[in-house]
Amino acid sequence: MNTHRLSFPQVELDFMNRDHQEFAELREKLLERIATGTTAGIDVMLDELHAHTMRHFADEEKVMLETDFPVFAVHKGEHDSVLTDMAQRIAHWKQHGDIESLCHWLDHAVGDWLVAHIGSMDTVTARFAAAKLGS
Numbered sequence: 602m603n604t605h606r607l608s609f610p611q612v613e614l615d616f617m618n619r620d621h622q623e624f625a626e627l628r629e630k631l632l633e634r635i636a637t638g639t640t641a642g643i644d645v646m647l648d649e650l651h652a653h654t655m656r657h658f659a660d661e662e663k664v665m666l667e668t669d670f671p672v673f674a675v676h677k678g679e680h681d682s683v684l685t686d687m688a689q690r691i692a693h694w695k696q697h698g699d700i701e702s703l704c705h706w707l708d709h710a711v712g713d714w715l716v717a718h719i720g721s722m723d724t725v726t727a728r729f730a731a732a733k734l735g736s
């Protein structure tokens with residue numbers, strides 16, 4: 602079942618491509634679990650997605666700082682707002698158990714955001730950093 606599979610471009614740094622693929626797979630696994638009609642394991646999977654996203658963003662931000670990426674603040678600002686939203690969505694789910702709202706958020710907002718972010722900020726960041734690092 603690949604109805605939730607995302608299509609996104611590859612960027613010029615391998616570690617970012619690996620993180621994007623892992624993120625997409627965690628989201629897909631969550632949507633597949635939700636589609637089975639069970640809520641078992643969803644809390645753990647959401648915590649895993651949140652922890653992965655924090656680490657994934659921190660790694661990108663480290664490279665941006667190391668290479669003096671000129672619009673670091675803009676890229677980091679988007680990361681910060683995504684993490685805030687993610688934490689609120691997970692907390693809301695844990696408190697209210699609203700599976701429809703969780704599913705809709707993962708399916709639409711998270712998927713759309715990831716594809717748009719990779720195609721814009723991550724592409725530009727990776728191109729800049731790869732040129733500066735000589736990779």
Ligand SMILES: [Fe+2]
Binds near residue numbers: 718722723
């Ligand atoms: Fe990013």
